[in-house]
Amino acid sequence: MRRILAILLENEPGSLSRIVGLFSQRAFNIESLTVAPTEDPSLSRITIATVGDDRVLEQIIKQVNKLIDVIKITDLTERKHVERELLLIKLLAMNDKSRTEVKRITDIFRGSIIDIGKQVYTVQVTGDADKLNAFIDAMSNETEIIEAVRSGCVGIARGEKALRI
Amino acid sequence: MTKELYTGAEMVVKALSALKVKYIFGYPGGSVLDIYDAIFNQNEIEHILVRHEQAATHMADGYTRATGEVGVVLATSGPGATNCVTGIATAYMDSIPMVVLSGQVATNMIGDDAFQETDIVGCSRPIVKHSFNCRKLEDIPNIIAKAFYIANTGRPGPVVVELPKDMLIPQNKGEFHIETDVKMRSYNPTVKGHPKQIKKAVKTIVQAERLVVYTGGGIVLADASEQLTELVERLNAPITNTLMGLGGISGTHPNFIGMLGMHGSLEANRSMANADVILALGARFDDRVTNNVKKFCPNATIIHVDIDPTSISKTINAHIPVVGLVDKVIQQLMDELDAIDFTPNKEALDNWWQQIDQWRSLKSISYEADGDKIKPQQVVEAMYEITNGEAYVCSDVGQHQMFAAQYYPFAKPRQWINSGGLGTMGFGLPAAMGAKIAFPDSHVICITGDGSIQMNIQELSTCLQYNLPVVIVSLNNRSLGMVRQWQDMIYDGRHSSSYMESLPDFVKLAESYGHVGIQINHADELQDKLTEAFSIKKRLVFVDVLVDETEHVYPMQVRHGAVDEMWTRKGVKA
Numbered sequence: 001m002r003r004i005l006a007i008l009l010e011n012e013p014g015s016l017s018r019i020v021g022l023f024s025q026r027a028f029n030i031e032s033l034t035v036a037p038t039e040d041p042s043l044s045r046i047t048i049a050t051v052g053d054d055r056v057l058e059q060i061i062k063q064v065n066k067l068i069d070v071i072k073i074t075d076l077t078e079r080k081h082v083e084r085e086l087l088l089i090k091l092l093a094m095n096d097k098s099r100t101e102v103k104r105i106t107d108i109f110r111g112s113i114i115d116i117g118k119q120v121y122t123v124q125v126t127g128d129a130d131k132l133n134a135f136i137d138a139m140s141n142e143t144e145i146i147e148a149v150r151s152g153c154v155g156i157a158r159g160e161k162a163l164r165i
Numbered sequence: 166m167t168k169e170l171y172t173g174a175e176m177v178v179k180a181l182s183a184l185k186v187k188y189i190f191g192y193p194g195g196s197v198l199d200i201y202d203a204i205f206n207q208n209e210i211e212h213i214l215v216r217h218e219q220a221a222t223h224m225a226d227g228y229t230r231a232t233g234e235v236g237v238v239l240a241t242s243g244p245g246a247t248n249c250v251t252g253i254a255t256a257y258m259d260s261i262p263m264v265v266l267s268g269q270v271a272t273n274m275i276g277d278d279a280f281q282e283t284d285i286v287g288c289s290r291p292i293v294k295h296s297f298n299c300r301k302l303e304d305i306p307n308i309i310a311k312a313f314y315i316a317n318t319g320r321p322g323p324v325v326v327e328l329p330k331d332m333l334i335p336q337n338k339g340e341f342h343i344e345t346d347v348k349m350r351s352y353n354p355t356v357k358g359h360p361k362q363i364k365k366a367v368k369t370i371v372q373a374e375r376l377v378v379y380t381g382g383g384i385v386l387a388d389a390s391e392q393l394t395e396l397v398e399r400l401n402a403p404i405t406n407t408l409m410g411l412g413g414i415s416g417t418h419p420n421f422i423g424m425l426g427m428h429g430s431l432e433a434n435r436s437m438a439n440a441d442v443i444l445a446l447g448a449r450f451d452d453r454v455t456n457n458v459k460k461f462c463p464n465a466t467i468i469h470v471d472i473d474p475t476s477i478s479k480t481i482n483a484h485i486p487v488v489g490l491v492d493k494v495i496q497q498l499m500d501e502l503d504a505i506d507f508t509p510n511k512e513a514l515d516n517w518w519q520q521i522d523q524w525r526s527l528k529s530i531s532y533e534a535d536g537d538k539i540k541p542q543q544v545v546e547a548m549y550e551i552t553n554g555e556a557y558v559c560s561d562v563g564q565h566q567m568f569a570a571q572y573y574p575f576a577k578p579r580q581w582i583n584s585g586g587l588g589t590m591g592f593g594l595p596a597a598m599g600a601k602i603a604f605p606d607s608h609v610i611c612i613t614g615d616g617s618i619q620m621n622i623q624e625l626s627t628c629l630q631y632n633l634p635v636v637i638v639s640l641n642n643r644s645l646g647m648v649r650q651w652q653d654m655i656y657d658g659r660h661s662s663s664y665m666e667s668l669p670d671f672v673k674l675a676e677s678y679g680h681v682g683i684q685i686n687h688a689d690e691l692q693d694k695l696t697e698a699f700s701i702k703k704r705l706v707f708v709d710v711l712v713d714e715t716e717h718v719y720p721m722q723v724r725h726g727a728v729d730e731m732w733t734r735k736g737v738k739a
């Protein structure tokens with residue numbers, strides 16, 4: 001089952017590599033990983049999307065928690081949460097037909113065209129993983145995808161619940 | 166008034182002094198020469214110069230296992246640091262607190278493949294509890310204090326501190342501040358067990374009809390053996406120890422049913438297999454204990470007490486997990502037993518002990534003496550007798566290790582020192598040296614084999630320099646006995662590279678290092694010559710005992726079988 005883990009940890013040199021090392025050393029899966037400092041620059045927040053059964057997930061959470069730099073870890077997928085990912089994608093848009101199609105599909109997905117070249121449009125879309133997958137599918141039926149980059153997902157719990165120290 | 170200023174190297178030594186360190190085990194080299202200079206200029210801490218950095222880590226480790234004090238290692242960057250890796254891994258697997266100070270090239274050269282540059286923090290990442298890079302020389306004292314705190318609290322383990330050369334040199338100085346009372350927002354190990362879980366555990370224990378107490382290295386690390394003995398006597402329960410947990414209760418205690426696991430006693434493994442409740446204390450259901458996890462104790466309710474949550478329900482699901490320091494939790498369990506006015510269920514206990522005594526009567530830990538050839542088990546028994554069972558026994562890895570575990574009942578924790586988790590050949594001699602430094606007036610034995618001893622034999626030179634008269638007892642079977650045993654049992658006796666040719670003359674070898682060498686060839690001279698060896702108190706004695714090379718370690722769990730499926734003799738299953 002797919003899970004999204006949010007980790008709050010000390011923003012120290014090497015703390016990210018400890019997380020990544022742990023996942024590879026113990027053969028845990030990483031689907032995506034994002035990291036950035038928080039509003040408090042001494043803290044980093046990592047979001048990891050992973051897959052595993054309950055037993056594996058329990059080990060992942062315990063093992064991550066055991067790292068000295070880690071302050072908190074939570075499984076966002078356990079409760080209501082919001083998940084977002086950013087997609088930047090370059091699409092072939094050579095003629096009127098393909099330009100119109102790109103524009104139309106982008107509008108449907110509430111994306112925006114953020115750059116245009118002679119033959120390519122660059123589009124930005126945000127959403128959860130399913131939405132971005134659907135967008136990529138729709139576009140690949142209409143035109144050629146030149147390049148695509150996804151940020152990996154970030155997430156936050158709904159309501160009052162917060163991950164903070 | 167101007168504050169006094171110190172170099173980073175001086176800060177390292179000052180910080181270690183503040184933390185009451187007595188010994189540093191190490192080996193010099195370019196990147197740490199400033200620290201060596203600072204060591205030279207003081208006399209609170211003694212530096213022990215080994216002959217190989219791996220031995221420094223094992224020596225620090227042996228010192229720690231014998232005393233409970235954190236061991237300190239100092240190595241230079243590059244090869245010095247990488248030589249420490251096996252010793253760090255050994256400590257990590259057995260949860261031994263250790264602080265390894267490693268040199269590093271100057272900060273402005275890091276990443277340039279400078280001379281003797283290796284990323285030791287990176288190399289050691291999967292085998293340390295934590296590690297530090299120093300970025301500012303004023304940080305050095307508090308980093309070292311944190312390293313000690315992390316190494317020695319919670320589930321203990323090794324911590325690496327990397328010290329770049331520019332932090333140590335005389336040109337750079339700073340003020341010295343150290344906070345020895347460390348607090349960290351990201352690290353607060355649990356101490357006491359959750360009261361609800363304690364109540365649940367006791368409720369289950371009280372209802373048990375076939376309870377087994379199964380304890381591991383955690384009891385030794387937490388110095389919890391007195392409480393453990395009290396608990397076991399209170400419950401009148403059978404108790405088994407893991408290889409790491411031996412000495413957690415006296416090996417001659419009437420409730421002790423022997424070691425469990427791969428080469429454990431039949432009665433210990435049978436009791437586990439037939440238990441209705443297993444109380445696991447500071448043990449981690451290692452695969453060398455459980456055998457096939459799918460067949461492991463299917464009918465038992467498992468109470469698992471451990472300081473490390475990741476150890477709980479990792480391989481075997483725990484029905485009642487309790488996270489906490491094992492000494493504190495045992496006390497909580499006893500308090501709860503008092504609170505409910507516990508009295509043992511006499512009838513159930515009688516039946517259970519009757520059953521266990523029947524398994525005991527099969528005498529699974531036994532061997533057939535041969536008039537002529539020396540049996541390795543015999544040597545361990547003689548060692549036990551001569552040292553009154555009071556020696557520190559430091560083992561290498563192989564058959565000799567298992568014979569020592571089976572035939573030398575340890576009265577106290579910390580008496581038995583071996584690499585259980587990693588199984589590091591070459592551990593025995595340096596570990597014994599570490600124990601001997603701590604307890605110069607006690608018998609310290611290095612029990613070893615012809616293979617293992619050659620993995621750190623160079624330390625005989627260190628023993629002479631620092632006058633460390635350990636007694637080395639080598640069960641010389643002219644082979645990598647444990648490998649050969651597996652080849653006999655699993656590979657139809659094809660002895661691929663498990664036979665040792667061209668062994669040195671160990672007696673002459675010992676003598677050339679300035680020690681005493683004794684060879685024992687015949688069973689009838691074993692007692693006298695071994696007694697003689699132990700009577701020499703001021704010099705190191707290397708006892709080369711030529712033992713029966715065909716002997717196997719029994720009992721032995723049948724591969725992929727249940728916990729109590731065992732070979733008890735060649736070709737005989739229990």
Ligand SMILES: Cc1ncc(C[n+]2csc(CCOP(=O)(O)OP(=O)(O)O)c2C)c(N)n1
Binds near residue numbers: 617
């Ligand atoms: C560093 C290392 N290399 C290889 C092994 C695998 N191994 C385990 S026991 C053993 C044989 C040990 O031989 P010896 O020290 O003579 O002991 P014996 O079994 O003969 O008593 C070997 C090679 C190991 N445990 N450690």
Ligand SMILES: [Mg+2]
Binds near residue numbers: 616641642644646
């Ligand atoms: Mg051998």
